[in-house]
Amino acid sequence: MQNIVIVGGGVSGLLAAKMVARNNANAKVSLVEQSDRLGGLYTSFNTDGHGWLDYGMHMFVTCCDPEIDRYLEDVLPEDQWHRRSDNEKDIAGIYWHGALQKHSPFPDLRRLPAEELASMREGLMGVVQNDPAKDYSNAKNYLRSHFGSEVASKVMTPLLEKLCGMPADQLDYFATRLGNISRVVLCDEEEALRGSLESASFRSRIAYPDQMKMPEEFRTNNKSQATLYPRRFGLVHFIDALEKQLQDLGVEIYRATKPVRMHVEEGRVCEMTCLSNNGEIVFDKIDHLFWSAGLAPFAQVAALDTSDVERPHFSKGVTVFFKLPQPPLMGRLNYFYCFDKGFDTFRVTSFASYCEAAGSDEGGYPVSVELWPEEIEEDKDYIAQAWNELVAFGVVDDSHKNVLYKHAIVSARALVPSLHNMDQVNRLRDVVQSANYKNAHCIGVFSEKDVFFFPDILRGCYQKVKAAGLI
Numbered sequence: 001m002q003n004i005v006i007v008g009g010g011v012s013g014l015l016a017a018k019m020v021a022r023n024n025a026n027a028k029v030s031l032v033e034q035s036d037r038l039g040g041l042y043t044s045f046n047t048d049g050h051g052w053l054d055y056g057m058h059m060f061v062t063c064c065d066p067e068i069d070r071y072l073e074d075v076l077p078e079d080q081w082h083r084r085s086d087n088e089k090d091i092a093g094i095y096w097h098g099a100l101q102k103h104s105p106f107p108d109l110r111r112l113p114a115e116e117l118a119s120m121r122e123g124l125m126g127v128v129q130n131d132p133a134k135d136y137s138n139a140k141n142y143l144r145s146h147f148g149s150e151v152a153s154k155v156m157t158p159l160l161e162k163l164c165g166m167p168a169d170q171l172d173y174f175a176t177r178l179g180n181i182s183r184v185v186l187c188d189e190e191e192a193l194r195g196s197l198e199s200a201s202f203r204s205r206i207a208y209p210d211q212m213k214m215p216e217e218f219r220t221n222n223k224s225q226a227t228l229y230p231r232r233f234g235l236v237h238f239i240d241a242l243e244k245q246l247q248d249l250g251v252e253i254y255r256a257t258k259p260v261r262m263h264v265e266e267g268r269v270c271e272m273t274c275l276s277n278n279g280e281i282v283f284d285k286i287d288h289l290f291w292s293a294g295l296a297p298f299a300q301v302a303a304l305d306t307s308d309v310e311r312p313h314f315s316k317g318v319t320v321f322f323k324l325p326q327p328p329l330m331g332r333l334n335y336f337y338c339f340d341k342g343f344d345t346f347r348v349t350s351f352a353s354y355c356e357a358a359g360s361d362e363g364g365y366p367v368s369v370e371l372w373p374e375e376i377e378e379d380k381d382y383i384a385q386a387w388n389e390l391v392a393f394g395v396v397d398d399s400h401k402n403v404l405y406k407h408a409i410v411s412a413r414a415l416v417p418s419l420h421n422m423d424q425v426n427r428l429r430d431v432v433q434s435a436n437y438k439n440a441h442c443i444g445v446f447s448e449k450d451v452f453f454f455p456d457i458l459r460g461c462y463q464k465v466k467a468a469g470l471i
Helices: 013-022 065-073 113-131 139-147 147-163 173-177 189-198 235-247 295-301 381-391 419-435 454-467
Strands: 003-007 028-033 045-048 052-054 079-087 092-096 097-099 224-231 252-254 258-267 268-276 280-282 286-290 316-324 335-338 345-350 365-371 405-412 440-442
Touching: 003 013, 003 280, 013 028, 013 065, 013 235, 013 286, 013 454, 028 405, 052 235, 052 365, 065 454, 113 139, 113 147, 139 147, 139 173, 139 419, 147 173, 224 235, 235 252, 258 295, 295 419, 295 440, 316 381, 345 381, 365 381, 440 454
Parallel strands: 003 028, 003 286, 028 252, 092 335, 286 440
Antiparallel strands: 045 052, 079 224, 092 097, 258 268, 268 280, 316 365, 316 405, 335 345, 345 365
C-alpha cells in the first residue's frame, strides 16, 4: 500500500488528493491543512443571519482538457453548476477616464480627443504591422514593446501603476497579466474583425469593441473554455461537496495541523512531523509528498538554506462587503477594475451577476469592494470609503441607501509582482527544486514559473500526479 501525503487544503491540494485517491484505491491518502477550514481563498464566510459571502471574486476556469477538467466538474452534478462560455464566460468592465465602461474590459481609446486618438492609432498600427520582439525586462518596457511608446506611456503604464501601486519599471512583466492590460479598443466592429482574421499581431493588441457581440471568428483561442460557479451561492458549498468526495474515497483529512519538520534519506522525504491541537502527528514511510502550501513554508519545514533569499512582501488590503436593497448599477458586469488614480478600489464584484441565487429583494444583493490602500490605517472607516467610491463610480445612488449588511475584512492581498518580489520567488523555487527530493512535488501558485491562474494550477496538479505514476 502506497502512503501519499498532501500538504495544503486549498483547492489545488484538495483536487490533487482527489486525483490520487480516485486512481489509487489501495493507497493511504492523507491531507494536512494548517488552518481549521478547507478551501483557502476559494471558500466563504458566514455573515450571521445574512447568509454566506465569498472572499472576493472567484470563479473556476476550465483548462480545456476534459481528462483534467472532470476532476473539477464532477464535484457537483451538472445541473448544480452555472456554466458559462463564449461571450458569457467572463463579463468584466473597467472604471477608466472618469466613467464605468461596460462594453469592454479594455481601455477604449475612442473615448479620447480626436487628435490624440489619431496619433495613438498611427503609432499602434505601426507596431501591429512591424510586430517587434517583446522586451520582458520589466513591465514598462514590455508595454512599450507591445503597444508602442505613446499608448504605453499615456494609457497603459499609468493604469498598471495605479493597479499595482508602484512605478512600472519596478514591476515584472508578469504584472501585465493581471487586470486587463493586454489590449485596447481602437476601432469599430467591422475593422476589428477584419484585422483579427488577417493578423495575429492585430488580435494580440486590439480588442473587439463590444464583448457581448463578439463573433465566434474573433475567439481564436480556448473556444471550449468555460467558467464554473455553483448554482447555490457560496464556494463553501463546492468545498463541502469536494470534502465529502474525499471522505468517500477514504482520504484522511487533518485540520489545524502544521508541518514542522521533514526527515530525508537518500534524497527522499520519508517522514514528516506535524503539530496539532492534540500533539505531534508523524507521517512515516511516505511514498509521495505533494506540497500545495507555498514554496517558503516547504523550504522552512525541509530546513533548506534560504539565507540568500528574502521572503516576498505581501501588502495588506481591505475587502468591504455590502448587501444592497436592489442590484448595483453595473448592468451585466460580474466585476470591474478601477484604473483611475484617486481611488483605492482595485476591483468591485457583483455576485448576483454570475450566481442568481446570490441576490434577492428580501436578502439583498451582495457586492464586494477590494480596497488596496498604500497603508492600512487602524482608525479609518473603510466601509464609508468603499461606499463613497461606489457612489463616485455610479454603482449606487439614493435608492441603495438602506443597506441590509456591511462588513470589512483586512487580509493579505495578492503578491505585488515587482521585479524584487518575482526575483525572490524564482530564487526560492530554485532552492526548492535544487534539493531534488525524488518523491516531493510542489504544486499550486508559483510552483513553476508563471503558474498563477486557476487553469495552469489545475493542469500542473494533474501533470505532477501523473508524472509520479499515480494516474
